[in-house]
Each structure stands twice: as C-alpha cells, then as structure tokens.
Amino acid sequence: MKFNIILxxxxxxxxxxxxxxxxxxxxQGNTEIS
Structure with missing residues (x-):
C-alpha cells in the first residue's frame, strides 16, 4: 500500500x-532522509 506524504x-x-x-x-526530522 502506498500513501502520499506532505514534507x-x-x-x-x-x-x-x-x-x-x-x-x-x-x-519530524532533521533532514529529508531522516
């Protein structure tokens, strides 16, 4: 299953x-990857 995210x-x-x-x-995270 895939979901759209908002970053x-x-x-x-x-x-x-x-x-x-x-x-x-x-x-939340410090970088886009984390």
Missing part, C-alpha cells in the same frame, strides 16, 4: 511530515 520545512529547522490519509500521522 514541509519547519520554522525551527528540519522538516515536518504528515500523511493526509491517516489522521494523526505526523512526524
């Missing part, structure tokens, strides 16, 4: 990532 730069540095199809699915 956005964070104001504090790093990135915020969410999966719109999965309510509450959110994470």
């Amino acid at each position: 956005e730069p964070s104001e504090e540095g790093g990135f915020n990532v969410s999966v719109p199809a999965l309510d509450g699915c959110f994470t």
Whole structure:
C-alpha cells in the first residue's frame, strides 16, 4: 500500500511530515532522509 506524504520545512529547522490519509500521522526530522 502506498500513501502520499506532505514534507514541509519547519520554522525551527528540519522538516515536518504528515500523511493526509491517516489522521494523526505526523512526524519530524532533521533532514529529508531522516
């Protein structure tokens, strides 16, 4: 199963990532890879 993700730069540095199809699915990392 594949899901679309939203990868956005964070104001504090790093990135915020969410999966719109999965309510509450959110994470963050220092780089796009992490």
